[in-house]
Amino acid sequence: MRIIMLKATERLERLISMVPWLIANNGATIEELGKRFQYPRETLINDLTKVLFFVGPHPHTPDNLIEVNVQEEEVWISQANYLSRPLNLTHTEAFSLLVKGKMLLGLIGEGTNNSSLETALDKLATALGAEKDQIIVDPGIRDREIYEITNESIVTRRKMVITYYSFNEDYYSERKIQPLSIEINDMYLYLRAYCEKVNDYRTFRLDRITHAEIINEDIEQEFLHSFDNETSDKPIDLEFQFSEDSIATLIIQKSDSWIVSKYSTISVKERKDNMLEITLPVASNTWLGRLLLQLEPGTRVIENSPNIDIDAGMELAKQILDRYGLND
Numbered sequence: 582m583r584i585i586m587l588k589a590t591e592r593l594e595r596l597i598s599m600v601p602w603l604i605a606n607n608g609a610t611i612e613e614l615g616k617r618f619q620y621p622r623e624t625l626i627n628d629l630t631k632v633l634f635f636v637g638p639h640p641h642t643p644d645n646l647i648e649v650n651v652q653e654e655e656v657w658i659s660q661a662n663y664l665s666r667p668l669n670l671t672h673t674e675a676f677s678l679l680v681k682g683k684m685l686l687g688l689i690g691e692g693t694n695n696s697s698l699e700t701a702l703d704k705l706a707t708a709l710g711a712e713k714d715q716i717i718v719d720p721g722i723r724d725r726e727i728y729e730i731t732n733e734s735i736v737t738r739r740k741m742v743i744t745y746y747s748f749n750e751d752y753y754s755e756r757k758i759q760p761l762s763i764e765i766n767d768m769y770l771y772l773r774a775y776c777e778k779v780n781d782y783r784t785f786r787l788d789r790i791t792h793a794e795i796i797n798e799d800i801e802q803e804f805l806h807s808f809d810n811e812t813s814d815k816p817i818d819l820e821f822q823f824s825e826d827s828i829a830t831l832i833i834q835k836s837d838s839w840i841v842s843k844y845s846t847i848s849v850k851e852r853k854d855n856m857l858e859i860t861l862p863v864a865s866n867t868w869l870g871r872l873l874l875q876l877e878p879g880t881r882v883i884e885n886s887p888n889i890d891i892d893a894g895m896e897l898a899k900q901i902l903d904r905y906g907l908n909d
Contacts, residue, residue, distance in 0.1 A: 751867035830884035870897030
């Protein structure tokens, strides 16, 4: 007798196919399922009672889990109507899959003729009513001169002069730096370096370096040594530098409470009108303006430091409308 050994992925594929078939046929015998889905008996019973039995949608509470009943060689399932037919992708999900597939195609360098991935993307694009060739994927900073110069500087251990855009402060600065490493965090590339302007270590986001050149000065050994002594698993320090003298108090909708977990706050109070009163440090008027434009229209600033503009959001909105000629 031939013994069928299934990989985990093969078992998963069979279970997903089995659920809608069981629903459509109002149950089946163990023997019938084993033959139809090429499932070894003991493995089938184990997966039905110890795997499928614990499957369900969020929040995964007992009342949402699939119920599997196995009695006298018969199998029935309930509470699995969401798997009664294959799930359809939304247009957003399908487009995202198409873009990521094209990115993968560029990374692995598959040819454009008769590639399985290429064929799958063609089918997906047809289903979307789109042309795959119309989607152009920007390779990002890795394909730009700044990245090449920075990488060369690290390899040759030479200092760099850069022009850096500070997003929080909204200004450009010239800096002489001693680059140490390029690392990735949250999909962005960062340069760790010793900055001679502030005489301290700094982390620079690579796509905010607008100009870079290598100069004929070696990186000092003391910085290389101190950097090498750091633990390799130390996370990139992305803490924003906020002045203690610049604060603002906002009244926000509860739907905007995400800013409490994203940014440092001094105090958070729940009001009787079902709003939140939040006091937080502010990097600059531009930073506050950007934040206000992301929040619900009912947001307002009720207190602010003397150097912070209470109308920062409105002023930034006017600048944006002026840029597009829409502020007439």
